[in-house]
Structure formats: C-alpha cells, structure tokens
Amino acid sequence: MKDEILTISSADISKCMACGRCSASCPVGEDMDIRPHQFVARVRAGETETLLKSSAIWQCVSCFCCIQRCPRDVKPARLLEAVRLMVARQKDHENILPDEIPQLVDPDMPQQLLVSVFRKYRK
Numbered sequence: 001m002k003d004e005i006l007t008i009s010s011a012d013i014s015k016c017m018a019c020g021r022c023s024a025s026c027p028v029g030e031d032m033d034i035r036p037h038q039f040v041a042r043v044r045a046g047e048t049e050t051l052l053k054s055s056a057i058w059q060c061v062s063c064f065c066c067i068q069r070c071p072r073d074v075k076p077a078r079l080l081e082a083v084r085l086m087v088a089r090q091k092d093h094e095n096i097l098p099d100e101i102p103q104l105v106d107p108d109m110p111q112q113l114l115v116s117v118f119r120k121y122r123k
Helices: 002-009 021-025 036-045 048-052 065-069 076-091 098-104 111-121
Strands: none
Touching: 002 036, 002 048, 002 076, 021 036, 021 065, 036 048, 036 076, 048 076, 065 076
C-alpha cells in the first residue's frame, strides 16, 4: 500500500527531515488527528492502515501551504490526496467505463477535465 501511495502522489518522502514547517503552516493542522509531517513519517514507516482511517484526509483543504513551506519539496498534501483517492476508490465500485463517456460528454467540456476524472477514478 505504501508503494501505491507513493506512485499516486509522486512525493519523495526520503527527503523529509521532519522539520514540521508543513504542519506549522497548515491552516487546519491543529484540528487534524495526523498532522502533515506525521503523515509523511507514517508513510515512510509503512503505517498506512491508520492513514486510511484518518480524519486528516478529509480535513485537508488542499491549499498547498505545506508544499510551499517545505524546504525539501516533499509535497505532503499530495500524500494526503493520494490516500483520500485510495479510500474513495475502495468505496466506489461503480466507475464510469470509457465506452460510456461519449454519451455523457458536453462538447464544450474542457478535455483536461476528462483526463483529470480518468486519473482520479480509474483503478
């Protein structure tokens, strides 16, 4: 599961020096059960089961302050987003199949939106 999180997020957790700047800059960090720097540490340690049950993945507002403040470019928000996507994918087994897309597409819809949806919701 750790490898899947790292693949989805493309974050390099080996660079983290646990300085805590990501957590200090997080606007909702004090309300999280697992703060951003702790999230990185748990992924590094392979403690992924606790992350799947964490309320932090739903509290993250994706403001990317943690990414901007990180001196080593670890990208903690991407880790949280990756775990959030894994939980959503586990719960949602009614994914849209590629053959169903032409029936639903609005011709004025940006193609980038379609690509984003496929990236998020494909298994």
